[in-house]
Amino acid sequence: MKTFRNVLRVLLSLAAIIYVLVFIDEAFPPYDPATRESDIGIVMVFVLFLWFLAAYIFLWKNEKISGILFTTWWLALLLTAWFIWVYGNVTVILGLPVFIMGILLLVYDGKKGK
Numbered sequence: 001m002k003t004f005r006n007v008l009r010v011l012l013s014l015a016a017i018i019y020v021l022v023f024i025d026e027a028f029p030p031y032d033p034a035t036r037e038s039d040i041g042i043v044m045v046f047v048l049f050l051w052f053l054a055a056y057i058f059l060w061k062n063e064k065i066s067g068i069l070f071t072t073w074w075l076a077l078l079l080t081a082w083f084i085w086v087y088g089n090v091t092v093i094l095g096l097p098v099f100i101m102g103i104l105l106l107v108y109d110g111k112k113g114k
Contacts, residue, residue: 005108008101009059012070015098016056022094023049044080048073055102064109070102 027045055069077095081088 001108001112004104005063008104008108012056012059012098012101015101016052019049019052041080041084041086044084048077048080051076052098059105063105063112067102067105067109070098070105074099074102 023045027042027049051069051073055066055073058066058069074092074095078092081092085091
């Protein structure tokens, strides 16, 4: 079971590196003012990043909390892309592996407890 946990940690670490790169590209200027999101859309970029960061920190301490945070992060991403962001559909698809790994963390925690 530790191998399963370590594989999830490595995969989520790779996802975190990619997410940091995308976050830097999305959150900081210069960006095209013609496609600028609303203020709440920009705030949500930061909120979702902090949410992901909290989930990643808990990945090393408590897999259950991390799994809950990763799955709810993706659900928040889905709702944000649906209701706020104009061009956010691709981010939902790109975040889907993180959602699946969050579910796998919850499965791991459930099997670990037995």
